[in-house]
Amino acid sequence: MSLYKIRHLNFYYQLGSQQFTALNDISLELPSKKMLCLCGPSGSGKSTLLNLLGLIERTQVGELFFDGDVALHDISEPDANLIRRTDIGFVFQSFHLFEVLNAYENVAYFLNRLGLKASEVKERVEFALNAVAMWEHRTKKPLEMSGGQRQRVAIARALAKNPKVIIADEPTASLDQKTGENIMKVFSELNREHGLSLVVSSHDPMVLDYCKNQVRLRDGQVESVTGVLA
Amino acid sequence: MNLIFALRNLLRHRRRTLAVVFTVAFGVGALFIFHGFNTGVMNQYRDNTVRSRYGHAQVNSIGYRDQVFEKPWEHWIEDPDALVAELKTLDGVEQVFPRMNFFALLTNGEITVSGRGQGVDGKEESKFFNTLNVEIGENLNTQVEGVLLGKGLATALKAKIGDRVTVMANTVHGSINALDFEVIGVFHTGSKDFDDVVFRVQLPLAQELLDTHAVEAVSLAFSKVEDWDRVNHQFGERLKEYEITPFEVLDKIYYKHSVDWLQSQFGIIQSIILVIVFLGIFNSISTSIFERKQEIGTLRANGEGRWDVFKLLCVEGGILGLIGALVGLGIGVLVTHTLLGGGIFMPPAPGITRQFHVFIELQASFALYAFTLGAGCALLSTAIASLKVVRMDIASALRSV
Secondary structure (H helix, E strand, C coil), rough: EEEEEEEEEEEEECCEEEEEEEEEEEEEEEEEEEEEECCCCCCCCHHHHHHHCCCCCCCEEEEECCCEEEEHHHCCHHHHHHHHHHEEEEEEECCCCCCCCCCHHHHHHHHCCCCCHHHHHHHHHHHHHHCCCHHHCCCHHHCCCHHHHHHHHHHHHHHCCCCCCEEECCCCCCCCHHHHHHEEEEEHHHHHCCCCCCCEEECCCHHHHHCEEEEEEEEEEEEEEEECCC | HHHHHHHHHHCCCCCHHHHHHHHHHHHHHHHHHHHHHHHHHHHHHHHHHHHHHHHEEEEEECCCCCCCCCHHHHHHHHCHHHHHHHHHHHCCCEEEEEEEEEEEEEEECEEEEEEEEEEHHHHHEEEEECCCCCCCCCCCCCCEEEEEEEEHHHHHHCCCCCCCEEEECCCCCEEEEEEEEEEEEEEEECCCCCCCHHHHHEEHHHHHHHCCCEECCEEECCCCCCHHHHHHHHHHHCCCEEEEEHHHHHHHHHHHCCCCHHHHHHHHHHHHHHHHHHHHHHHHHHHHHHHHHHHHHHHCCCCCCCHHHHHHHHHHHHHHHHHHHHHHHHHHHHHHHHHCCCCCEEEECCCCCCEEEEECCCCCHHHHHHHHHCCCHHHHHHHHHHHHHHCCHHHHHHHCC
């Protein structure tokens, strides 16, 4: 089953009186349980496409189906909230952890908001933090962690929701090369061992080495696809 | 979890949180103290009116106060003893003072001045009318032939303690009568119009002077001011041939108008304080919320709805408002009992000539009102400040720095 089906997707930004085309007639089918990478130079439209896949931006023109037949291009705000809450995990370039909460609480926060039982929350947090090797650091707050540790906690936060896909926007861009590589190893393991679907955007060659299924974008259009997408 | 998150967010910027808490506290404390001050002033006015002139209420024949009569004594209370006995049985009535007013000429040696006499029960009235402010000599008590002069009247008569003053008046039958009195004291109530003309003598001598057994009115002293409704209700059921008037109406020009004026002034100052508090909180909270746009974007990206985020921010503002309002009430109580414990010395109020001390009289009922206003103001300003950020789209919130 397809994770995403994209049909003639266009997206425009309004910059003052001018309209800027960020995506131009994108049509793709992204399979589930794979690690996929959207790559391309800055301004190619990869972050915009990622935002559309994650329902952070709403579809303007075209069709976008998620998890088979969920039409994201025609979805109400409450339903979009629900999908983001339960089916999509996010990992951001600058982590976006809550400074006032420790690692455990950061991961647990959205689980509590799902209304899960305390025992299940604990179980999921423990699993997710162990999966990214951060259980021992669970009482640390973000400002007490390195960049790599923060990104691991962010991944754990996304993973703990048990989502259908994790969307990661330039997840290594704020990290040094070695730490970035460690993060990509974590993603690879999660994909390989847990069958987790991942959509990553990056222009970092190291990331591309870990991710053979690539969509290369340029000027808002698909330039090439590789791996299972070919 | 949401509450813990909200509390920790508040502790993140302690200085800013303290600034908001103290802004609310300032507003609530200021409202609380200012209302207490106003209550103190109004109670001073009330006591001045009640305990220098009218008592808590006055009883007359029906219709007596509604018009001017050519021969007012024809409408006086003919059997005052029976009425006094009945009034004393009313629940809430502590003391009863039969009275009469009359116009007279007072002569001291070669000086003659017109005045308005009050025939009163000196012994009973001296126990209750304790704000008459006897400046020289002593109050009218059991001295049978004593006369107590208003300050302006005494000055006009050049009367000293011990002087013999002749009081000449028309009897109710139209003839002229005169009695001699001994000046025993000089009073001032603070109201110049009153002090320039009024003198007091014992009721039996006033009745002898006017050749009548009637009294014009009976003043009442209650156990407490709040007894009016209770007394009025019983009075209406049992004494239908008389009417009772509360002191606010008897002294409408001075007391009622002063109270209305003070309350209007309080309303304006209350609005000003609330606007200052609102703007202060709005400014601090807006800054705080705008700095947290990325965090709000993260919440929204992970499925929190606009309303969820709005509630979270309002919980934070609400907590600040509650703490600030509590601190404000605490400050109000503390300042009232320390810095303002000795009261505030005030210049003469409009219409009176003497200075007076005002004590801050904090009201429990107003504490709740001020608390609600302060906390509500914090909540409202948070809600308004939050609306703009909550309306932002997620991508813009995440991109912001």
